[in-house]
Amino acid sequence: MNNASINWFKYSSPATFYPLAGRLIPWFMAIAVILIGIGLYLSFFVAPTDYKQGEGYRIIFVHVPAAWMSMFIYLIMAFWAVMGLVFNTRLSAMMSQALAPTGAMFTFLALWTGAFWGKPMWGTWWVWDARLTSELILFFLYIGFIALQGAIDDTRRGDRAGAILLLVGVVNIPIIYFSVKWWNTLHQGASISVTQGSSMASIMLNTMLIMALGFWAYTIAVALSRARSIILEREMDSQWVRELQEIRQ
């Protein structure tokens, strides 16, 4: 057991991952609360009023981080899907399963806050433009993944079917991201680009980044917590689960 180099496969065993995740959760939750607290303060009290959109633009501070998370989480799930298919580790499927509801939640929030931003600025809650439509498809992919994995009784087969669905759906992510470039959309272009930098005031940008980091920490905490429950549900019959301290209480 005592290898000099780190054996990453060791952590892919639920029995070693479970206590490790338990130790990490409070830290990530604390980071999330602090960052989102700072982010909210900056959103409402420091960031100046926009010259075109007035106070209404402040929706950006939840809308953009939520939209980013909706795409990031899907990519991470697709990564775990590949790991699961290639290495056949039990934990990979549990990780995608643990992330899916949070991803669906952020996708919903991106659409919801987008609607509440679109109404005052564009005069409509919804348009079938490329960005909005592809984000809606992402929401259906999350729901489809959750439903598919839940509908197949054999866990192994359910995991594999889910992983394949995730990989097929990954094509949607670049479509969402580049939709504002490829098509003429009502949705505005990217505020931040790798090549051109940011087109917004630095305080607005920093606020958005802090919120996004807070959402990241939140996602990690929540996903680890859900993964722990999934591990317990799946490995109920194994000896190590029965010897856990929290069960004896």
Place this chain on the structure above:
Amino acid sequence: MNLVEFFDMGGYALYVWSSFGATAILMIAEPLLLRTRRRNVLRRIARLIRIQTEEQS
């Protein structure tokens, strides 16, 4: 800036607070739901162990 002005959000109150409100509700509800899920599975395992030890004795 007074409180009424703050909550009015320059006339955008409905849109700003619906966005931040929904985000807050969901991001508070999710950890609470996860806590219930964990409690339930721990209780289920404890019951399972109890039943099996009773059967053995």
